[in-house]
Amino acid sequence: MAKLSCDFRYLLIPAAFVFIYIQMRLFTTQSEYADRMAEAVDAEHHCTSQMRLLIDQISMQQEQIVALEEGKKRKDQECAQLKTLVNDLEKKALQRVIDKTQVPVAAVVIMACNRADYLERTVASVLKYQSSVASKYPLFVSQDGSDPRVKTKALSYKELTYMQHIDYDPVHTDRPGELIAYYKIARHYKWALDELFYKHNFDRVIILEDDMEIAPDFFDYFEAAAALLDKDKSIMAVSSWNDNGQKQFVYDPYALYRSDFFPGLGWMLTRSVWNELSPKWPKAYWDDWLRLKENHKGRQFLRPEVCRTYNFGEHGSSMGQFFEKYLAPIKMNDVKVDWKSQDLSYLTEDKYAQYFADILKMAKPIPGTDPALMASNIEGDIRIQYRDQSDFEYIAQQFGVFEEWKDGVPRTAYKGVVVFRYHPPRRVFLVGPDSLQQLGIENA
Template identity: 60%
Template sequence: MVRVGCGARIGLLAAAVFFMVVQMRLFAVQSHYADRIASAIENENECIRLKRNLIDKYSSQQGRVIALEEETERLENKFAQLTMLVQDYQNRDRSRKQSQNIVVEGEIVAAVVIMACNRPDYLERTLKSVLKYQIPVAGKFPLFVSQDGSMEAVKVVAKGFPEVTYLQHVGGEPLRKQNPQENDAYYKIASHYKWALTELFNKRSFSRVIILEDDMEIAPDFFDYFEATSWLLEEDKSVVAVSSWNDNGQRQFVYDSKAIYRSDFFPGLGWMLTSQFWEELRPKWPAAYWDDWLRLNSTRKGRHFIRPEVCRTYNFGEHGSSMGQFFKQYLEPIKLNDVAVNWKSKDLGFLQEERFNREFAALIARALPLPNSQANVVKMAESVGEDVRIEYSSQRQFEGLARLFGVFEEWKDGVPRTAYKGVVVFRWMGKKKIYFLRPDSLRLLGFKGEEISR
């Protein structure tokens, strides 16, 4: 019993020692994990602190970003305002230069296209005349020849001049003739014009185009004249084209090479139009007789053309699609300008509608009125030493007067050739002016005063 009791006590002692060892190990492990937990909590707290610091920094940076964005927006608005201001000054400067007939360096005034078909000798003569004055201003007036058809001799002439860009129109579409007896040429010409203008405006993106034909010579100041008047097409929307031609430009009817007029009658024969006007014309372009179509009131819509007193083109084309119509009477005697005009020194602001109407009306009102019913009206006009005005009240009366003095009798859609507000003006016996006018012409020009004393 004693042995058993002693063994039990030893067992209990061993168990107690083992338990104590286990408890110590557990305490050590708990202490270790407690330290780790404490470290983890400390690390977590540090992370939270750092996170808060980062959030604070981010918030601070975000505030700065917002402030910078606001400052950027402010600067961008300021930049936009300054840009608009610069553009405004540039536009004003451009307008000033245009009003002074100055083209910005490197700026193209207009492409020049010579319309050709089957007259190589005429084309060569025209090209020599044009290049004589175009080469010094080639950067402002790039030159093209557009040939309708495939005559090889015409192509050879055009390509024989390295300054020329050659275009070729080979029409394959059937002609839309209204009358089988009509001349095919007028339909082909209209088709060619539409194709060439589409090529230059829509494909090559020129803003203005000057159209010549292959039977024209030009004056020495041809290009200066168009450069000087180009601004008007942008500034005065009542003007849709500038022409170098005066139908009554025969030697006996002109005097002043610096004189320019507005006209309700489309002159053609060397004229400049804009891409804006072309976009209006292109969808409605006629199958034939394009020039007469441009003279219709429905096409013109009350707008006007600019033309000189003395022509800047001379038409030598006695042989062509018009079969020499009017050539001897009206074309051959045309005076081609040979006077040097310094267009850059001229103020052409008077051509704007309101000012032109006012000044033109004043000149007409000062002229001596003569009766239109007397057969000796020509002698009466010759006998006085001042400008005269003669009224007509019908097409028949106008044609009678025109026949007596020898100017163009033709009348299109209610408008005589060269007329503006019904007024046809030409020189007589040198410097003196003769005005044919309707009874309402002065009213249409806005003249409200009494007759001005002479």
């Protein structure tokens, strides 16, 4: 019995070691668990902090989105109010200037952008002669963009209707280095003409730019020309401008011509012509586009010998191109011609070619060598034949008239013939290589 008790005691010693080992492992495990728990708690605290920060940022962004949405709503409301205001102004202005018993000859629109001082000068010139015929020629100003000075100036006139073209679409030029102004101008022209022909339902529109003054008989001239436009569909438009209208090259305020070259700078067209042009209107350089044969399709333009407009715009999109040489010396008519008493039937297509051929046949032919000197020593009208474009440019340079061509047509030309005064009243005819044939002139 004593031996068994001793053996049991010996067994307690390893059991004690095992117990101590187990306790140490338990302590180690508990320590590791406690450390991991602490790390987990720290990670949870960090995640909670990051989550709160993210929630705060999202809340701030949501507040900003709400504020932007409210701002957009306010802007939309303001735009709607402004649009309503503009429409009301247009309606009120039209009611003021159009006598419902009088069918307008044409709407007159002044194309403006950001030159308030130029616009003021142009409007003053137009109102000087338009006021007495306001019911025949309702006056509009169409502004491209939002220059506040131009808008304020335009709205200060009770005699006209204000239109505003706002275009936020980006401009992509066809070639690097091009001025985007020419693209914006083309967009503005299309918008304004669409408005006048399709919204306001005018049959004819006269287009002026914001750097022009007009002659005393400007409106009478266009009223007389309107009858020709309606009668003769071979006339595409009527212009008040002569590219070779410098004071040294003009004489007769009654003289009118047909031309294959679009003059622009104060011109009138009909809704039927605009119906054709509007769907294919170009992205830029609209005036040169109209000079392409594929667009005027053999139709011609009426122009005066003495300009009925004067372009004072030295500063503009064209950077004053040609101003000193060609625009500043322009002679604007100062004679009040009674156009109602004039018989303009000679300008219709079936009569004009013969009329022009008759005056051309009477001109004395001279060779092209030193033509300006020879012309100075000859009495009466003269004609000089040129061989090609380079020959024309050489002769034109001798006299100082425009040398430029577009799509095979010299400026102001009719059937290739350019006419101007030289030591007035003498006329000089620069005649193309096949002009006489086109006009049916033989053995001249």
